[in-house]
Each structure stands twice: as C-alpha cells, then as structure tokens.
Amino acid sequence: MTIPTRRESRREQHKKGSSGAKVTLRNTLIAYAFMLPFLILLVVYHTWPVFFGTYLAFTEYNVITPPKWVGVDNFRELAQDEQFWSGLRNSLKYILVVPVIQGLSIAVAMLVNRPMKGIGFFRTAYYVPVVTSFAVVGLIWTWMYQQEGPVNFVLQALGLMDEPKSLLNNPVTALYAVMFVTLWKGIGYYMVLYLAGLQTIAPELEEAAVIDGATRLQVFWNITLPGLRPTILVCSLLSTISAIKVFEEIYVMTSGGPAGSTYTALFYTFSRAFVDFKFGQAAAAGLVIAIISIFFGLINFRITRGGKADA
Structure with a gap:
C-alpha cells in the first residue's frame, strides 16, 4: 500500500521560492563583489578613456588650457x-x-x-x-x-x-x-x-x-x-x-x-x-x-x- 505524499501548501511553496530567490541574489552579489576590482579598472583605464578621447577629438586641447570645443x-x-x-x-x-x-x-x-x-x-x-x-x-x-x-x-x-x-x-x-x-x-x-x-x-x-x-x-x-x-x-x-x-x-x-x-x-x-x-x-x-x-x-x-x- 502506497502512502500518498502530502501536497505542499501555497504558503510553503512561496517560502521555498523566496529562500531560493534570496540565495540567488546573494550569489549574484558575491560574484559582482569579486568582479568589482576588475570592473573599476576596466572603467578607469578603458571605458572612460574611450569616451573622453572621443570628446577630445572635437576640441582643441594642449594639456595646459582646458579643452575648447571646435566641432569638426x-x-x-x-x-x-x-x-x-x-x-x-x-x-x-x-x-x-x-x-x-x-x-x-x-x-x-x-x-x-x-x-x-x-x-x-x-x-x-x-x-x-x-x-x-x-x-x-x-x-x-x-x-x-x-x-x-x-x-x-x-x-x-x-x-x-x-x-x-x-x-x-x-x-x-x-x-x-x-x-x-x-x-x-x-x-x-x-x-x-x-x-x-x-x-x-x-x-x-x-x-x-x-x-x-x-x-x-x-x-x-x-x-x-x-x-x-x-x-x-x-x-x-x-x-x-x-x-x-x-x-x-x-x-x-x-x-x-x-x-x-x-x-x-x-x-x-x-x-x-x-x-x-x-x-x-x-x-x-x-x-x-x-x-x-x-x-x-x-x-x-x-x-x-x-x-x-x-x-
């Protein structure tokens, strides 16, 4: 004779889903925490120079004086x-x-x-x-x-x-x-x-x-x-x-x-x-x-x- 398994209530399913979502969020935050030093270096030494260099292409700049917009x-x-x-x-x-x-x-x-x-x-x-x-x-x-x-x-x-x-x-x-x-x-x-x-x-x-x-x-x-x-x-x-x-x-x-x-x-x-x-x-x-x-x-x-x- 088989014993029927108890069916989970909606409240129990919600609790399990919430705990799973919390674990996933925590793991994601930990992963980004490990990547944070690299992301900072990427922005400082790659992303920012690309945007700033593109901006300088439309300016007159000699380091001593601030960039002056000259268009094309x-x-x-x-x-x-x-x-x-x-x-x-x-x-x-x-x-x-x-x-x-x-x-x-x-x-x-x-x-x-x-x-x-x-x-x-x-x-x-x-x-x-x-x-x-x-x-x-x-x-x-x-x-x-x-x-x-x-x-x-x-x-x-x-x-x-x-x-x-x-x-x-x-x-x-x-x-x-x-x-x-x-x-x-x-x-x-x-x-x-x-x-x-x-x-x-x-x-x-x-x-x-x-x-x-x-x-x-x-x-x-x-x-x-x-x-x-x-x-x-x-x-x-x-x-x-x-x-x-x-x-x-x-x-x-x-x-x-x-x-x-x-x-x-x-x-x-x-x-x-x-x-x-x-x-x-x-x-x-x-x-x-x-x-x-x-x-x-x-x-x-x-x-x-x-x-x-x-x-």
Whole structure:
C-alpha cells in the first residue's frame, strides 16, 4: 500500500521560492563583489578613456588650457594634412602582413601538432620571439639590416642583391623590412592559437576522409580549414588591428624614416600628441584609425562567415 505524499501548501511553496530567490541574489552579489576590482579598472583605464578621447577629438586641447570645443575642425585639418594620409597609406599597406602571417602560422601549427621527438623544443623555439621585448628585437634586427649585417650577406650570397645597402635607410625597402620583423615575431603567437584550434578538431573526421580516399590537400581544405574558422577569425582580427595600429616597430627601428617611408597613422597620432601637444588633433586621428579598424573587422567577419566552424 502506497502512502500518498502530502501536497505542499501555497504558503510553503512561496517560502521555498523566496529562500531560493534570496540565495540567488546573494550569489549574484558575491560574484559582482569579486568582479568589482576588475570592473573599476576596466572603467578607469578603458571605458572612460574611450569616451573622453572621443570628446577630445572635437576640441582643441594642449594639456595646459582646458579643452575648447571646435566641432569638426580637427577632422578638416586631417583631411588636408598630407602627412596623415601618407601615414594612413603605410598603415593600410601594413595589412599585407596579415594573410602571410596567418598562412605561415597555420603551417607551423600543423607541423608542431604532429607527435614527433623533441616537439616541445620546436614549440618553445617558435614562441621565444613572442616573449622577447621589442626593444631588444628592434635593436638586433636594426643591426642585422645594416650594410655590413648578415641579411645583406645572405641576400648577396643568393644573388638577390648586387651590392650591400642598409635596408632601413632605403625608402623603397624600409617599410617591408619592418614588416618582416613583425612577421617573424608574430608567427609564434598565432601558432599557439592555431595549435589549440587544431586540437579541437576530431581526428576521426580526418581519418574517415583518408579512408574514403581523400588526399592530404582535400582533408586540409574540407575538414581542417573549416574546423579552424573560429580561430582564423580571432587571429585575423587581432593581426589586422595590430597592423593598422603598428607603432612599436616603427618607433624602435626607424622613427618614421627615411623620408617618411615608414611613417604610419598611429605614429602620426603619437607625434601630434606628445611632440606637438595637439591632443585634439591626435584624438581625431585616433578616432579615424578606430573606425577603419572596425571596418576591416567587419570584413574579417564576412570572409570567415562569422567564425562558424563546419567541422
């Protein structure tokens, strides 16, 4: 004989619901209490500078006197400033690094993803440039690019150069020389991200494709690459934004020279702010760079189909 369970009254159900709601509210408050220090830092060092910088873009400001509202005058000056357009062209040219660095990073990630002896050493070796200070990297490569440096020796040995010349002092080659350093330093960083992406792809899919007679190229194109699409979106976004706002490499290696051939948009912003003390015009240039970065970000989303993996 079964004993019927007592049916809860509405008052008891209400008490249970109230206690559950109190527990949920308490847990939520505790979670926000733990996040509060980070949220404060986020507002102080990220959110507030974004809004204040946007406001400064429409003002005349030199730190000494209070900001003076000038409307769109700063943007008019930018439109007539050939130095800004030259820097912007070089920044957009720098985007050529993005597809090269992504392709090489995927290739290296697939190479070090294989189980082989000493693979840990190779992974570390590829990542060492990432954790090396760019001040050190810039000085080393500046020496290597000199007229008597090893880069000239190798190019002459391969028959690619007739006589030694400093690549950083040549307006034709300076920007591409700096771009190569960015490429060399960044491969290890994106390799780690792609390596993580490769390990999320089920090996059974590739094994089944091989059993069905697919070649390695077909497996890569139809299984590996679609499976890496979320990682490709993240890496392409990061590298595109980094290319548009390139500054550290230029500052350390060329300071915008020779003859302005490596002068970029962000270097222009730095010069206007901390050399000429025209913070309003610098903020306007920074706002233009941010809009361009958003535009190329949308292009990346379109190309990678929003980062949705097929595998």
